[in-house]
Amino acid sequence: MKRRDFLKSATGLAAGAALPAMPSVISSAQADARSETLLIVSEGGPNNLDIHGVGTNVPGYEVSWNCYDRLISHEMKSGPGGVPYYDRDKFKGELAEDMKIDDMSVTFKLKKNAKFHDGAPVTAKDVKWSLDRAVSVGGFPTFQMSAGSLTKPEQFVVIDDHTVRVDFLKKDRLTIPDLAVIVPCIINSELVKKNASEKDPWGLEYTKQQTAGSGAYKVTKWTAGTEVVMERNEDWVGGPLPKIKRVIWRMVPQAGNRRALLERGDADISYELPNKDFQEMKANGKLNVVSLPFSNGIQYIGMNVTKPPFDNPKVRQAVTYALPYQKIMDAVMFGLANPMFGAPKDKPTEVAWPQPHKYNTDMEKAKALMAEAGHANGFETTISFDLNFAGVNEPLCVLVQESLAQIGIKTTINKVPGANWRTELNKKEMPLFTNVFSGWLDYPEYFFYWCYHGNNSVFNTMSYKSAEMDKLIDGARTAAAIADKATYDADVKGFVDLAFTDIPRIPLYQPFVNVAMQKNISGYQYWFHRRLDYRAMAKG
């Protein structure tokens, strides 16, 4: 480290004469280092620096976002509370200086001065190799690419050194947005190929440990589970040079300690704290707390519609009337969420998602519906939740349990360890559960395609199947691709209405992303991936 060297030389100089000056030398050097360094504390850290890796976790996405560039990215707009919020509909070049959309393809011209961290120029070859890799490695990246109808290496065509064309398989409104998510990052292909092996043709082992991109930051030190240190890339061309020179990201498992670190002013920024802490920090005003709704995200109560008693729509409606919505908002979320219930009776359905449904807590109605369904005496069932998010899920389920008991539904709470949760979801056997879904791409039909469509993806946790629903969802997707606004609007309204009358899953609220930071930190931006973008941040 430079500071260390400097101190050594300072010690050498000071050996005889200037001993008393030592403490001030140290503190000023430290102060300099601190003012250009962003210290982030969070619960978990990355397990892989490459989003294409096997099982890269969400903190790993943050590294990828800041250390790699994509062809395009989103513009910013002013979001709730004046916080910069990514603009779903506006794109800007990151590695591309120009994007030309034709009928069945899109052509990108690369910035000529773009360089990877090792100095190699970014060429069309690298772009093709990186996109090929994303659609070929399998697992999450390939899946995400397919969400935008990007599935075959043949779709990516090198025109010349600085021009790439992406061919469309079919018209899909999500293709361009899907090129601006984290996955299609551009990787230094020559460097990675050098470090690839026969068993690992895409060099995943190499990029797991180090970043090989052209992004604004590069990882200089990574101790898994302890810290990540990132330094600014002085030659970045993807945007204006970031103000933060160094980012130190430390893992502090204890939420209480993270709050203490923030309040003492030792850490600059933190997230993943309990809602109660955020609410208290907001109230005492010493720190800047930003709370923004998850784009396209909802916490809900799901019911397995393939099995009795929840195969009966009357029972589902009874549950919908029996849920303690407002109590959950107050006692679990401490107000840090957007209610997704209790819309006025006469409010027309909007062409938007998420939007609140019209149900409210009404025990009398719930009891009547239970009687109509032939369950006047109630029944027994279990309600399951993911222990990884026990801070919210546990009190939420206790409240639900209490309320359902009033209409005769006796529930046992089933706490599923995080490692198990996805297995359990995949089995689709849990009768009653709570979960969150949030889509990177902020389009109603995207949400519904994953959560309500009869092709029964993992996120259709209720195993809901309805020919009418499928028709509306598919209709909206097709209409979006050919920009048929009238059909699109009608179909979106149609599937939202159907989702609310059939009510296989009951939306509770739209959760907030909460980030707490020191008052001198500015430039926080909300992104669809909900992680930090260091590039716009500044300190002091």
Add this chain to the structure above:
Amino acid sequence: MLTMIGKRLMFAIPSLIGVVIVTFLLTRALPGDPAAYFAGPAATKEAVEQIRKKLGLDRPLIEQFFRYTNDLAHGDFGNSLTTGQPVAAEIRNRLPASAELTLLGLVVSIVIAIPLGVLAATRPGSWVDHLCRVTTTAGVSLPVFFTGLVLVYVFYFRLGWSPAPLGRLDVFYSAPPTVTGFYLIDTLIARDFEAFRSALSQLILPATTLAIFSLAPIARMTRASMLAVLSSEFVRTARASGLSPATVIVTYAFRNAMLPVITTLSMVFSFLLGANVLVEKVFAWPGIGSYAVEALISSDFAPVQGFVLTMAVMYVLLNLVIDILYGVIDPRVRLEG
């Protein structure tokens, strides 16, 4: 002596083999599905299967086991999926952090507990005895994470005397070149006194937490065994012969009272390694305990197996050291070896 060590090590081999088999089976019996976990939130069934294949989890159990033992024989503990690093390297990096903390906690605890126990035994019913009783009761009844949090709250958050609970060093210091892995020693070797001070100040609170927890058994055992020895005939004889009280207590009584204390110490040490898990969580300590817990939560097999195996080896070595110590303290034990 050497034959005894050899014999003891030989005896350890079957138990180690047992540990390997049991941990392998236990981790496989865990309910979680690592493939589903690592396939990520948005995975389809096919994606999960792809991952399963990549991880080799689609093979029969017996084949997985042979591959595992074969790797083990080559010193390869496998790769952790959560941290993405080879387990052997991780354990090598993290073990010193835990060991430094545990040993320091133990030393602090011994320095306080043994004199306290001896004093309590020599003056039963006095204020020292009561003090001993109160501290031991308090120490044993406070859960470690609670003590840790209280210490952080008071000394860091309220008073600001202690540095931020951010692991082994202040964020703006760089780690000394690794020689022993113990920062207190390595910083001295590197003559980096500033880092030494930082490392020491980071250690104080977690070590104190561990010390408070381990005070009780050591002090109580010292007191009880001193009481027994002090009332025995050879002490009476020594006193009758006119030896000074100090000589009687330190030279004659204490040495004889040491054996049960040593046994307790070994137990406390293994205890502390367990308690470490919570202390490491509270102080963001990059140790081996938090590593193992994290791995367990995400059904990451390799680190759990590596952790259990390392611990087993450490217990074997610890027991060996204790046995040797017995011989040093009490020559009668050596004859039986």
